[in-house]
Amino acid sequence: MTIAPTVPPGQSERTDGARSGRLGALLRLRELPVTLALIALVVITTIANPLFLSPQGMKDLLLNATIVMILAVGQALVIITRNVDLSVGSILGLVAFGTGTLFANVPGIPIVVVFVVGMLLGAFLGAINGILVTVAKVPALVITLGTLYIYRGINNSWAGGTQYFAGDRPEAFGSLSVDTVFGFPLITLIAVVVIAIVAIYLNGVRAGRDLYAIGSDPDAALLFGIPVSRRVLLAFLFNGVLAGLAGVLYASRFNSVGATTGTGLELSVVAAAVVGGVAISGGSGSVVGAAIGALLLTTITSALTAVRVDKFWQQAIVGMLILSAVIIDRIASVRTARKLRISEARDV
Amino acid sequence: MSNHTKQSPAPAGPDRITALDTRLISTDKTLASVPKGRTGAARVLLGRDAIMIYALIVFVLYASIAIPRFATPVTVGFLLLDVIPVLLIAMPMTLVIITGEIDLSVASIAGLTSALMGVLWAAGLPIEVVLVVCVVAGVAAGAFNGFLIAVVGLPSLAVTIGTLALYRGLALVVIGDNAIANFPPELTAFFTSKLGGTGIPTMMIPVAVVALFFGVLLHLTPFGRGLYALGFSTEAATFVGIRVARAKFWLYVGTGTVSALAGIFWTLRYSSARSDNATGLELTVIAAVLLGGVSIFGGKGSIPGVIAGVLLIGTINFSLRLERISDVVLIIVTGTLLIASVVTPNVYAAIKAWRQSRRLHNTLPQVPASGATNATASGVPERK
Numbered sequence: 001m002t003i004a005p006t007v008p009p010g011q012s013e014r015t016d017g018a019r020s021g022r023l024g025a026l027l028r029l030r031e032l033p034v035t036l037a038l039i040a041l042v043v044i045t046t047i048a049n050p051l052f053l054s055p056q057g058m059k060d061l062l063l064n065a066t067i068v069m070i071l072a073v074g075q076a077l078v079i080i081t082r083n084v085d086l087s088v089g090s091i092l093g094l095v096a097f098g099t100g101t102l103f104a105n106v107p108g109i110p111i112v113v114v115f116v117v118g119m120l121l122g123a124f125l126g127a128i129n130g131i132l133v134t135v136a137k138v139p140a141l142v143i144t145l146g147t148l149y150i151y152r153g154i155n156n157s158w159a160g161g162t163q164y165f166a167g168d169r170p171e172a173f174g175s176l177s178v179d180t181v182f183g184f185p186l187i188t189l190i191a192v193v194v195i196a197i198v199a200i201y202l203n204g205v206r207a208g209r210d211l212y213a214i215g216s217d218p219d220a221a222l223l224f225g226i227p228v229s230r231r232v233l234l235a236f237l238f239n240g241v242l243a244g245l246a247g248v249l250y251a252s253r254f255n256s257v258g259a260t261t262g263t264g265l266e267l268s269v270v271a272a273a274v275v276g277g278v279a280i281s282g283g284s285g286s287v288v289g290a291a292i293g294a295l296l297l298t299t300i301t302s303a304l305t306a307v308r309v310d311k312f313w314q315q316a317i318v319g320m321l322i323l324s325a326v327i328i329d330r331i332a333s334v335r336t337a338r339k340l341r342i343s344e345a346r347d348v
Numbered sequence: 349m350s351n352h353t354k355q356s357p358a359p360a361g362p363d364r365i366t367a368l369d370t371r372l373i374s375t376d377k378t379l380a381s382v383p384k385g386r387t388g389a390a391r392v393l394l395g396r397d398a399i400m401i402y403a404l405i406v407f408v409l410y411a412s413i414a415i416p417r418f419a420t421p422v423t424v425g426f427l428l429l430d431v432i433p434v435l436l437i438a439m440p441m442t443l444v445i446i447t448g449e450i451d452l453s454v455a456s457i458a459g460l461t462s463a464l465m466g467v468l469w470a471a472g473l474p475i476e477v478v479l480v481v482c483v484v485a486g487v488a489a490g491a492f493n494g495f496l497i498a499v500v501g502l503p504s505l506a507v508t509i510g511t512l513a514l515y516r517g518l519a520l521v522v523i524g525d526n527a528i529a530n531f532p533p534e535l536t537a538f539f540t541s542k543l544g545g546t547g548i549p550t551m552m553i554p555v556a557v558v559a560l561f562f563g564v565l566l567h568l569t570p571f572g573r574g575l576y577a578l579g580f581s582t583e584a585a586t587f588v589g590i591r592v593a594r595a596k597f598w599l600y601v602g603t604g605t606v607s608a609l610a611g612i613f614w615t616l617r618y619s620s621a622r623s624d625n626a627t628g629l630e631l632t633v634i635a636a637v638l639l640g641g642v643s644i645f646g647g648k649g650s651i652p653g654v655i656a657g658v659l660l661i662g663t664i665n666f667s668l669r670l671e672r673i674s675d676v677v678l679i680i681v682t683g684t685l686l687i688a689s690v691v692t693p694n695v696y697a698a699i700k701a702w703r704q705s706r707r708l709h710n711t712l713p714q715v716p717a718s719g720a721t722n723a724t725a726s727g728v729p730e731r732k
Contacts, residue, residue, distance in 0.1 A: 132691065138694060143687060146635070147687070150679075150684060263628075264627070267452070267512060267513075313520075315513055315517030318513045319516075323496070330502055
């Protein structure tokens, strides 16, 4: 796996020398296929049904995508380090129910406090995953499969049959996912800010770049002096924070939160990251790609409804998309490997 | 023994029997010459599989004594009926995970078969034809997975997440929101029937045949032994003449076929064909397989251990349910067991390594510091 396609065009020009121009670098961007697919989808759907891109249509589209986008960004962080976190759906459920409980039992609690508490709870749950993975040295797939069950079970026993509805929450909290600024819902703007922060961290901060090195080759990263355990733990913790944020936003967006909130979300989140060009084997991809992947997957649902395709086809199409993303990723990495071999042969 | 410092070569042969001797030898000899792991009967009786089986037996005994309604034919019947789909799919899944791959699409294949079965039966086809078509669909679904993973060489986790969505989506396309329930009553009655008064479901016989098939395939055939090699190192397996791609392809055909059988069982046991049958079963199966001692890295695991793991989860859950603990809370047990089963060996190994290094410090005071450090480092069991 090479990280060359993930660096921005400017940087790549510097590292590749004169051999590849700006256009070449742009064409090799991992986000490109998914972005093109999204644009094509939106254009075709709009031609078929002009109402699709109406302000209300846009708003629904973004609202539906926001929560999966945040989760996919967190998941991308973890997958880039060659790990995976299957417990995000359960973390989201716990935090969403916690949010409902807070609002119902502590009248007049400031909304900001709820956000902070939700993200702290998420951080705590994510850190448990991270500690188990790094200290006990057990693969993340196994650990987070276990915590998926444990967190969900805690949620079930905590909630029982209780559900909190939108009426239990202050109006200002609910209006976060109703009010818009320039046509963008507020929670989507929150998500965009978060994605931007994580993207900058991953591209410009040393600790963020380390995640790519760890995912490409953990042993080499260790030899290179990167504190692998600490970085991986941090990725899990960040993912927990983002899942916590998504949980709070979920409580704002949807009418009811209860024991089963967020069940089965984990695989669609991983799928969104994979569709967005984050290689499941670690070391490549970007959070922007993952976010676009999430947007694409949710847009398909709305697009199929808009062009009146049988709604039952939706999931099958999502499946085909994931498979094509994996195949495109393979083609891209084979080509990069060939190019690297040729350029190395020239240098010798 | 703490001041025993004489450096004598280890006595070779069978005369190092007593525990004391072994301990002395292990401090005297170089660490490399200590036999790695147990041998002979001890290996079988103290191995990971045996421990799982002991745990299962102990728990069943405890439950029979402590829980009033546990040791009855009714309990046994329902427990086994609940466990059958997981037990079925766990068999080929064990083989897949031993090769270091994974298959997340199994529950979707079961759902797809269930949907097909409902639609074909509702269309008026004879039930024999319906069953054959369903199994063929399972074979085809597995072969598609196998083609993408073994022939094209894509990562199995990503591919099967894709086919998880694809097959479940196709199930929706086939049957939509409908549920078909009017299967032949004698057939559904047969699927829930018991063997005499024992409470053991008749269906356990075919399940036992499937388990036996995969057990023999994994443990007693060159193909199965090759899978372990494959799990340790694909390159090495290629060099010793194992056809890696072909083996992987057939394993996915295996998971597809058995998932179809599980789908048929699910449909007839609940006499309902729906698109969302067996949703989420893939994670239950994988959890049970890993609890049964199969390493997610591949190269380690066995069928008896997995059967014990599946039954242990099933028994614990069922007995807690008899104690009126809600079903949904019980998944905490599954999760905790899973994590404990993988973390405990690592913690145990770490403690052993730490104790060994301390003992080396105590018994070999004249060894320079650097030598002791080296010994400690090599004493840590290497993890794959």
